[in-house]
Every structure is written in structure tokens, then in C-alpha cells.
Amino acid sequence: MRPGGIVGNGAPDKQGACGRVGQLYDECMKRITVSLPDDLAEAVARAVESGYARNVSAYVADALHVHGRSESLDRILADWNAETPVPDEVARRIDSELDDVGMIDHSGRSGRLAG
16 A cells, blocks of 8 residues: 555555545545534634634534534533532532633533633
8 A cells, every 4th residue: 555545556545545644535524514604704714814724624623623522521520520519609619710711601502612
């Protein structure tokens, strides 16, 4: 096999192509269409223009990875809290401090903005 997931006969090596430099796009990715509010679309465009993200797809993929880790952390913390409950007064203080620094989501989605 040659670097980049190409077998000697030029056919893609499906097991080795993904995750390598020069990966074959169609072998490793699914194309989807996503609609975003104008302000989010503009923020993504600015991130790409500034070099923060390689392209829109990379930005969205990174955001989804972060969200997945956050959701996983939420489950871990919920399980831990069920085993070792935090006293209500301590929980209120923590929520207040997180709110003070902008880490509480008031949109009605999850309770935190960061993992």
C-alpha cells in the first residue's frame, strides 16, 4: 500500500485511507446540508476567513466533537452526582459562579456552555 490509503493497483484502501494525510474525501466523509441562523453562519465564515478554521466543514466537525465530549461529560457528572450528591447550597453557589462568568446557558438547551 502506498501512503494516503492507496493500494498498489490505485484502488482506495478503505481501512487505511481515513485519518491519513491525503485521505480520500469520499471514502471518509458524508456530505450533509445544514441550515444555520444568519449570525452563526457569519461567525463561521469569519472563523474561516481569519484562519481559525480550515473551512466550514472543519469548523462544524470540530464543534460537533466538542459537543460530543460535553455531552459525555454531562453524563459522567450526572452519574457521579447520583452517587455522591452535592448539597443544594453548594450547587447553587457553583451555578451562580458559572453564571457570573457566562458559563450557564439560558437558551433552554443544556445547563452549561462548556465542558
